[in-house]
Amino acid sequence: MKFNIGCARVGLVLATGAMFLALTASAAAQVQTQTSTTTGNPTQEVSVERGEVVHVSGNDVVVKMEDGSLRDFHNVPETARATVDGQEVGVHDLKPGMKLERSLTVVTTPQTITTVQTVTGKVFRASPPNNVILTLENGTNEAFTIPKDQKFTIDGQQTDAWGLKKGMKVSATKVVEEPLTVVEHSRQVTGSAPPPPMPPPADAPILIAEATPAQLPTLAAASTAPAELPKTGTILPLLGLLGSLAIVSSLVLSTIRKSL
Secondary structure, rough: OOEOOOOOEEEEEEEEEEEOOEEEEHHHOOEEEEEEEEEOOOEEEEEEEEEEEEEEEOOOOEEEEOOOEEEEEOOOOOOOOOEOOEEEEOEEEEEEEEEEEEEEEEEEEEOOOOEEEEEEEEEEEEOOOEEEEEEEOOOOOOEOOOOOOEEEOOOOEEEOOHHOOOOEEEEEEEEEEEEEEEEEEEEEEEOOOOOOOOOOOOOOOOOOOOOOOOOOOHHHHHHHOOOOOOOOOOOOHHHHHHHHHHHHHHHHHHHHHHHH
Protein backbone atom coordinates (compact mmCIF):
# COMPACT_ATOMS: atom_id res chain seq x y z
CA MET A 1 0.00 0.00 0.00
CA LYS A 2 1.24 3.50 -0.82
CA PHE A 3 0.41 6.82 0.69
CA ASN A 4 1.77 10.37 0.63
CA ILE A 5 3.09 11.57 3.99
CA GLY A 6 4.76 14.78 2.84
CA CYS A 7 3.92 18.03 1.16
CA ALA A 8 5.15 19.13 -2.25
CA ARG A 9 8.27 21.31 -2.46
CA VAL A 10 8.36 23.55 -5.50
CA GLY A 11 11.60 24.86 -6.91
CA LEU A 12 11.95 27.45 -9.64
CA VAL A 13 14.61 27.43 -12.32
CA LEU A 14 14.75 30.69 -14.20
CA ALA A 15 16.95 31.14 -17.25
CA THR A 16 17.75 34.51 -18.85
CA GLY A 17 14.46 36.03 -19.79
CA ALA A 18 12.60 33.23 -17.92
CA MET A 19 9.58 33.50 -15.68
CA PHE A 20 7.39 31.19 -13.61
CA LEU A 21 4.00 30.78 -15.24
CA ALA A 22 0.78 29.31 -13.91
CA LEU A 23 -0.46 27.45 -16.94
CA THR A 24 -4.08 27.73 -18.03
CA ALA A 25 -6.02 24.79 -19.42
CA SER A 26 -5.74 26.11 -22.95
CA ALA A 27 -1.95 26.08 -22.77
CA ALA A 28 -1.56 22.68 -21.17
CA ALA A 29 -1.01 21.00 -24.50
CA GLN A 30 1.97 23.28 -25.20
CA VAL A 31 3.76 22.45 -21.93
CA GLN A 32 6.47 19.79 -22.01
CA THR A 33 6.42 17.62 -18.90
CA GLN A 34 9.07 15.22 -17.64
CA THR A 35 8.75 13.13 -14.50
CA SER A 36 11.48 11.21 -12.69
CA THR A 37 11.53 9.21 -9.45
CA THR A 38 14.45 8.95 -7.03
CA THR A 39 14.41 6.12 -4.48
CA GLY A 40 16.21 6.28 -1.14
CA ASN A 41 17.41 3.52 1.17
CA PRO A 42 14.54 1.37 2.48
CA THR A 43 14.11 0.53 6.17
CA GLN A 44 12.59 -2.69 7.50
CA GLU A 45 10.74 -3.37 10.74
CA VAL A 46 9.64 -6.84 11.85
CA SER A 47 7.19 -7.54 14.68
CA VAL A 48 6.25 -11.03 15.93
CA GLU A 49 3.11 -12.13 17.79
CA ARG A 50 2.66 -15.60 19.32
CA GLY A 51 -0.38 -17.35 20.71
CA GLU A 52 -2.30 -20.61 21.12
CA VAL A 53 -5.64 -21.45 19.52
CA VAL A 54 -8.26 -22.01 22.24
CA HIS A 55 -11.50 -21.97 20.22
CA VAL A 56 -12.58 -22.26 16.59
CA SER A 57 -16.15 -21.70 15.38
CA GLY A 58 -16.64 -21.38 11.64
CA ASN A 59 -14.48 -18.46 10.52
CA ASP A 60 -14.09 -17.08 14.06
CA VAL A 61 -10.91 -17.93 15.98
CA VAL A 62 -9.99 -17.15 19.59
CA VAL A 63 -6.25 -17.08 20.36
CA LYS A 64 -4.59 -16.80 23.76
CA MET A 65 -1.61 -14.49 23.34
CA GLU A 66 1.76 -14.74 25.10
CA ASP A 67 0.73 -12.14 27.66
CA GLY A 68 -2.32 -14.19 28.62
CA SER A 69 -4.88 -11.98 26.88
CA LEU A 70 -7.54 -13.46 24.59
CA ARG A 71 -7.88 -12.05 21.10
CA ASP A 72 -10.89 -12.68 18.86
CA PHE A 73 -10.34 -12.90 15.12
CA HIS A 74 -13.78 -12.57 13.50
CA ASN A 75 -14.60 -13.58 9.93
CA VAL A 76 -11.14 -14.85 9.00
CA PRO A 77 -11.18 -14.96 5.16
CA GLU A 78 -11.15 -18.31 3.39
CA THR A 79 -8.02 -17.22 1.53
CA ALA A 80 -6.02 -16.78 4.76
CA ARG A 81 -3.30 -19.41 5.06
CA ALA A 82 -0.91 -20.55 7.78
CA THR A 83 1.99 -22.98 7.64
CA VAL A 84 1.64 -25.54 10.45
CA ASP A 85 4.38 -28.16 10.72
CA GLY A 86 5.29 -27.56 7.10
CA GLN A 87 1.71 -27.97 5.85
CA GLU A 88 -0.40 -25.11 4.49
CA VAL A 89 -3.74 -24.93 6.32
CA GLY A 90 -6.83 -22.71 6.23
CA VAL A 91 -9.08 -21.38 8.97
CA HIS A 92 -11.18 -24.58 9.02
CA ASP A 93 -8.06 -26.67 9.67
CA LEU A 94 -7.18 -24.88 12.90
CA LYS A 95 -7.61 -26.90 16.10
CA PRO A 96 -7.48 -25.93 19.77
CA GLY A 97 -3.97 -26.40 21.10
CA MET A 98 -2.23 -25.28 17.91
CA LYS A 99 0.50 -22.69 18.52
CA LEU A 100 0.64 -19.87 15.97
CA GLU A 101 3.25 -17.22 15.21
CA ARG A 102 2.49 -14.20 13.04
CA SER A 103 5.34 -12.11 11.59
CA LEU A 104 4.55 -8.64 10.25
CA THR A 105 7.22 -7.06 8.07
CA VAL A 106 6.96 -3.38 7.19
CA VAL A 107 9.32 -2.03 4.52
CA THR A 108 9.43 1.76 4.21
CA THR A 109 11.04 3.23 1.11
CA PRO A 110 11.45 7.02 0.69
CA GLN A 111 10.94 8.37 -2.81
CA THR A 112 11.04 11.76 -4.46
CA ILE A 113 8.98 12.38 -7.58
CA THR A 114 10.31 15.31 -9.60
CA THR A 115 8.10 16.87 -12.24
CA VAL A 116 9.59 19.42 -14.66
CA GLN A 117 7.27 21.51 -16.85
CA THR A 118 8.70 23.81 -19.50
CA VAL A 119 7.09 26.39 -21.81
CA THR A 120 8.85 28.65 -24.34
CA GLY A 121 7.49 31.67 -26.26
CA LYS A 122 7.62 35.38 -26.99
CA VAL A 123 5.69 38.02 -25.11
CA PHE A 124 2.71 38.97 -27.27
CA ARG A 125 0.98 41.09 -24.65
CA ALA A 126 1.71 41.69 -20.97
CA SER A 127 -1.06 42.71 -18.56
CA PRO A 128 0.80 43.19 -15.27
CA PRO A 129 0.75 42.17 -12.61
CA ASN A 130 -1.26 38.97 -13.24
CA ASN A 131 -1.43 38.00 -16.92
CA VAL A 132 0.71 37.58 -19.99
CA ILE A 133 0.05 36.24 -23.48
CA LEU A 134 2.84 34.30 -25.16
CA THR A 135 3.28 33.33 -28.76
CA LEU A 136 4.34 29.67 -28.58
CA GLU A 137 6.69 27.80 -30.90
CA ASN A 138 3.79 26.50 -32.98
CA GLY A 139 2.64 30.09 -33.66
CA THR A 140 -0.41 30.04 -31.40
CA ASN A 141 -1.02 32.62 -28.69
CA GLU A 142 -1.80 31.35 -25.18
CA ALA A 143 -2.65 33.23 -21.98
CA PHE A 144 -0.86 32.50 -18.68
CA THR A 145 -1.37 33.68 -15.11
CA ILE A 146 1.66 35.12 -13.31
CA PRO A 147 2.02 34.21 -9.63
CA LYS A 148 2.11 37.04 -7.10
CA ASP A 149 5.52 38.69 -6.47
CA GLN A 150 7.13 36.68 -9.30
CA LYS A 151 10.55 38.02 -10.34
CA PHE A 152 12.18 37.62 -13.76
CA THR A 153 15.74 37.89 -15.02
CA ILE A 154 16.02 39.54 -18.42
CA ASP A 155 19.44 40.29 -19.93
CA GLY A 156 21.03 39.91 -16.52
CA GLN A 157 18.63 42.27 -14.83
CA GLN A 158 15.81 41.32 -12.44
CA THR A 159 12.37 42.67 -13.08
CA ASP A 160 8.79 41.96 -12.21
CA ALA A 161 5.73 41.53 -14.40
CA TRP A 162 5.83 45.25 -15.17
CA GLY A 163 9.15 44.76 -16.94
CA LEU A 164 7.78 42.37 -19.57
CA LYS A 165 7.65 43.87 -23.04
CA LYS A 166 6.26 42.66 -26.32
CA GLY A 167 8.76 40.58 -28.32
CA MET A 168 10.80 39.40 -25.30
CA LYS A 169 11.66 35.71 -25.52
CA VAL A 170 10.57 33.88 -22.42
CA SER A 171 11.40 30.36 -21.37
CA ALA A 172 9.72 29.31 -18.11
CA THR A 173 10.43 26.13 -16.19
CA LYS A 174 8.42 24.78 -13.27
CA VAL A 175 10.03 22.16 -11.03
CA VAL A 176 7.91 20.31 -8.46
CA GLU A 177 9.52 17.88 -6.03
CA GLU A 178 7.02 15.70 -4.18
CA PRO A 179 8.40 13.49 -1.40
CA LEU A 180 6.57 10.21 -0.98
CA THR A 181 6.92 7.28 1.36
CA VAL A 182 6.13 3.83 0.01
CA VAL A 183 5.08 1.42 2.74
CA GLU A 184 4.77 -2.30 2.02
CA HIS A 185 3.26 -4.78 4.48
CA SER A 186 3.81 -8.54 4.37
CA ARG A 187 2.39 -11.06 6.85
CA GLN A 188 3.37 -14.66 7.47
CA VAL A 189 1.65 -17.05 9.88
CA THR A 190 3.38 -20.25 11.00
CA GLY A 191 2.62 -22.69 13.77
CA SER A 192 2.75 -26.20 15.17
CA ALA A 193 0.13 -28.77 16.10
CA PRO A 194 -0.19 -29.97 19.72
CA PRO A 195 1.99 -33.04 20.49
CA PRO A 196 0.26 -36.45 20.59
CA PRO A 197 -0.42 -38.03 24.03
CA MET A 198 2.57 -39.82 25.59
CA PRO A 199 2.44 -43.67 25.33
CA PRO A 200 2.86 -45.71 28.57
CA PRO A 201 6.42 -46.83 29.46
CA ALA A 202 7.53 -50.09 27.89
CA ASP A 203 8.08 -51.79 31.27
CA ALA A 204 4.73 -50.77 32.75
CA PRO A 205 2.32 -53.73 33.28
CA ILE A 206 -0.80 -53.67 31.19
CA LEU A 207 -3.86 -54.90 33.12
CA ILE A 208 -6.59 -56.58 31.14
CA ALA A 209 -9.83 -57.37 32.98
CA GLU A 210 -11.43 -60.66 31.93
CA ALA A 211 -14.84 -61.82 33.11
CA THR A 212 -15.00 -65.42 34.39
CA PRO A 213 -18.31 -67.22 33.61
CA ALA A 214 -20.20 -68.67 36.59
CA GLN A 215 -19.72 -72.42 37.05
CA LEU A 216 -23.00 -74.41 36.88
CA PRO A 217 -23.23 -77.94 38.30
CA THR A 218 -23.22 -80.61 35.65
CA LEU A 219 -25.74 -83.46 35.40
CA ALA A 220 -23.10 -86.03 36.27
CA ALA A 221 -22.13 -84.10 39.41
CA ALA A 222 -25.81 -83.88 40.50
CA SER A 223 -26.40 -87.63 40.06
CA THR A 224 -23.42 -88.68 42.15
CA ALA A 225 -24.97 -88.18 45.59
CA PRO A 226 -23.05 -89.77 48.49
CA ALA A 227 -24.15 -93.43 49.07
CA GLU A 228 -23.33 -93.41 52.77
CA LEU A 229 -24.47 -91.26 55.65
CA PRO A 230 -22.10 -88.77 57.02
CA LYS A 231 -19.72 -90.02 59.63
CA THR A 232 -21.65 -88.06 62.28
CA GLY A 233 -24.90 -90.11 61.67
CA THR A 234 -25.82 -93.28 63.88
CA ILE A 235 -28.59 -96.04 64.06
CA LEU A 236 -29.65 -95.14 67.62
CA PRO A 237 -32.80 -93.26 66.58
CA LEU A 238 -33.91 -96.26 64.52
CA LEU A 239 -33.44 -98.63 67.48
CA GLY A 240 -35.41 -96.31 69.73
CA LEU A 241 -38.27 -96.23 67.26
CA LEU A 242 -38.39 -100.08 67.06
CA GLY A 243 -38.35 -100.31 70.86
CA SER A 244 -41.28 -97.89 71.12
CA LEU A 245 -43.26 -99.96 68.58
CA ALA A 246 -42.61 -103.18 70.58
CA ILE A 247 -43.85 -101.59 73.84
CA VAL A 248 -47.02 -100.31 72.17
CA SER A 249 -47.65 -103.76 70.67
CA SER A 250 -47.31 -105.50 74.05
CA LEU A 251 -49.74 -103.10 75.67
CA VAL A 252 -52.30 -103.66 72.94
CA LEU A 253 -52.02 -107.49 73.30
CA SER A 254 -52.35 -107.27 77.06
CA THR A 255 -55.52 -105.24 76.79
CA ILE A 256 -57.04 -107.69 74.36
CA ARG A 257 -56.36 -110.67 76.68
CA LYS A 258 -58.00 -109.02 79.64
CA SER A 259 -61.09 -108.31 77.68
CA LEU A 260 -61.48 -111.98 76.80
